[in-house]
Amino acid sequence: xxxxxxxxxxxxxxxxxxxxxxxxxxxxxxxxxxxxxxxxxxxxxxxxxxxxxxxxxxxxxxxxxxxxxxxxxxxxxxxxxxxxxxxxxxxxxxxxxxxxxxxxxxxxxxxxxxxxxxxxxxxxxxxxxxxxxxxxxxxxxxxxxxxxxxxxxxxxxxxxxxxxxxxxxxxxxxxxxxxxxxxxxxxxxxxxxxxxxxxxxxxxxxxxxxxxxxxxxxxxx
Ligand code: AP5
Numbered sequence: 001x002x003x004x005x006x007x008x009x010x011x012x013x014x015x016x017x018x019x020x021x022x023x024x025x026x027x028x029x030x031x032x033x034x035x036x037x038x039x040x041x042x043x044x045x046x047x048x049x050x051x052x053x054x055x056x057x058x059x060x061x062x063x064x065x066x067x068x069x070x071x072x073x074x075x076x077x078x079x080x081x082x083x084x085x086x087x088x089x090x091x092x093x094x095x096x097x098x099x100x101x102x103x104x105x106x107x108x109x110x111x112x113x114x115x116x117x118x119x120x121x122x123x124x125x126x127x128x129x130x131x132x133x134x135x136x137x138x139x140x141x142x143x144x145x146x147x148x149x150x151x152x153x154x155x156x157x158x159x160x161x162x163x164x165x166x167x168x169x170x171x172x173x174x175x176x177x178x179x180x181x182x183x184x185x186x187x188x189x190x191x192x193x194x195x196x197x198x199x200x201x202x203x204x205x206x207x208x209x210x211x212x213x214x215x216x217x218x219x220x221x
Pocket of ligand 1 (some may be wrong): 008010034039058086089127138
């Protein structure tokens with residue numbers, strides 16, 4: 001049973017690692033960014049509201065995101081564990097998650113913090129394309145799709161994300177440092193933080209995370 005959080009700035013590789021870790025650890029991922037974009041694409045009231053914030057590089061208000069996550073956490077497939085990607089990203093979200101889990105006698109096993117400097121991120125996101133359907137991320141130079149413009153996973157067309165132009169990426173990084181960096185300290189103080197070098201090649205980052213998590217689980221058993 002693993003209950004995990006993936007933290008890190010925009011473009012740190014959370015989505016990329018979530019894709020591989022769900023397979024290696026056999027737990028479902030819960031990506032708030034993906035869920036919000038899907039809601040926006042479907043034009044639901046929540047999606048329309050969220051899109052206003054996403055398109056400005058701002059965080060979606062806590063109450064909207066928290067209710068989305070709480071609803072998802074009650075579905076049967078997450079009973080045996082989950083990997084949260086992109087949540088929590090404010091102190092209020094972290095505290096609410098802790099309370100929600102505690103009320104069910106559950107707790108997080110670890111919080112993985114992917115560390116990547118800002119200049120590397122700006123460069124990465126300039127070359128990112130994502131699947132228009134399953135949202136799998138690619139890097140046009142480092143991790144290109146097998147067939148140009150086509151998703152390896154589901155065969156759908158690839159596109160640039162609307163919040164990836166450089167100006168918006170800088171705003172997302174500013175918001176990250178102001179609002180989400182304190183969440184890292186919150187989990188460090190609770191002894192849950194696992195810091196990982198997100199500049200290593202993708203498979204090595206996955207290996208380091210799996211090794212660190214396995215060591216933690218063994219140390220506690
Ligand atoms: P979200 O979708 O969560 O975006 P993000 O946190 O900004 O992160 P990204 O998805 O941009 O990057 P990533 O870390 O997943 O990197 P990736 O694997 O793609 O959120 C979007 C918006 O939704 C937010 O701005 C906010 O408005 C809203 N939102 C979401 N959650 C919220 C919440 N909890 N509260 C409030 N608002 C919320 O990789 C990036 C690129 O790098 C790719 O091209 C990839 O191929 C490449 N790459 C990955 N790893 C490596 C590596 N090791 N080496 C080289 N290249 C790599």
